Amino acid sequence: GQQLNQSPQSMFIQEGEDVSMNCTSSSIFNTWLWYKQDPGEGPVLLIALYKAGELTSNGRLTAQFGITRKDSFLNISASIPSDVGIYFCAGQINKGAQKLVFGQGTRLTINP
Amino acid sequence: ETGVTQSPTHLIKTRGQQVTLRCSSQSGHNTVSWYQQALGQGPQFIFQYYREEENGRGNFPPRFSGLQFPNYSSELNVNALELDDSALYLCASSLGPSGKNEQFFGPGTRLTVL
Numbered sequence: 001g002q003q004l005n006q007s008p009q010s011m012f013i014q015e016g017e018d019v020s021m022n023c024t025s026s027s028i029f030n031t032w033l034w035y036k037q038d039p040g041e042g043p044v045l046l047i048a049l050y051k052a053g054e055l056t057s058n059g060r061l062t063a064q065f066g067i068t069r070k071d072s073f074l075n076i077s078a079s080i081p082s083d084v085g086i087y088f089c090a091g092q093i094n095k096g097a098q099k100l101v102f103g104q105g106t107r108l109t110i111n112p
Numbered sequence: 113e114t115g116v117t118q119s120p121t122h123l124i125k126t127r128g129q130q131v132t133l134r135c136s137s138q139s140g141h142n143t144v145s146w147y148q149q150a151l152g153q154g155p156q157f158i159f160q161y162y163r164e165e166e167n168g169r170g171n172f173p174p175r176f177s178g179l180q181f182p183n184y185s186s187e188l189n190v191n192a193l194e195l196d197d198s199a200l201y202l203c204a205s206s207l208g209p210s211g212k213n214e215q216f217f218g219p220g221t222r223l224t225v226l
Contacts, residue, residue, distance in 0.1 A: 040219060098206060
């Protein structure tokens with residue numbers, strides 16, 4: 001089935017550092033989304049991107065929808081301890097069912 | 113406003129048994145999707161229900177079935193459980209099946225198959 005390749009798989013950084021992660025696909029998606037999942041919780045939406053080339057910010061988070069509609073990146077600036085968690089990218093075709101295709105996740109660990 | 117809730121939180125079953133997982137959608141939401149999340153992986157789409165009808169299905173065998181009730185709550189049923197069915201099962205609800213409607217996830221049910 002469809003798969004998104006997300007990298008890196010894990011990151012170990014110091015508090016205050018900037019973070020960058022990305023996602024690529026062999027398929028075109030009409031929507032790209034970035035989620036964060038904390039232990040014992042479901043994923044929570046951080047940023048949604050609807051147009052190729054779109055750059056969107058949400059506080060310290062910035063994400064871009066690749067111009068080919070096959071990739072996206074997420075940047076986190078000035079990381080803080082509560083940024084720890086697993087970040088997932090997800091693509092959506094917007095045709096028929098509201099089906100999300102998720103990447104494998106990036107586990108972010110922050111050393112204080 | 114109550115968010116998406118799921119029950120039970122944890123469940124242990126043995127191979128060959130059947131299981132039913134439940135999901136209450138967020139108030140006002142008529143669309144529910146189910147996802148399976150294996151350990152260390154991203155969630156995988158199982159199926160979606162919209163106004164009590166299946167509205168799309170992922171690559172899962174027929175022993176995965178579902179229901180949506182008039183109050184838009186939903187059940188996921190899995191028959192003839194296999195060891196590989198051990199996973200976190202997530203339910204997500206939204207205002208409708210349009211791609212612009214955000215899906216809100218519940219905390220999940222952790223299923224262990226022995």
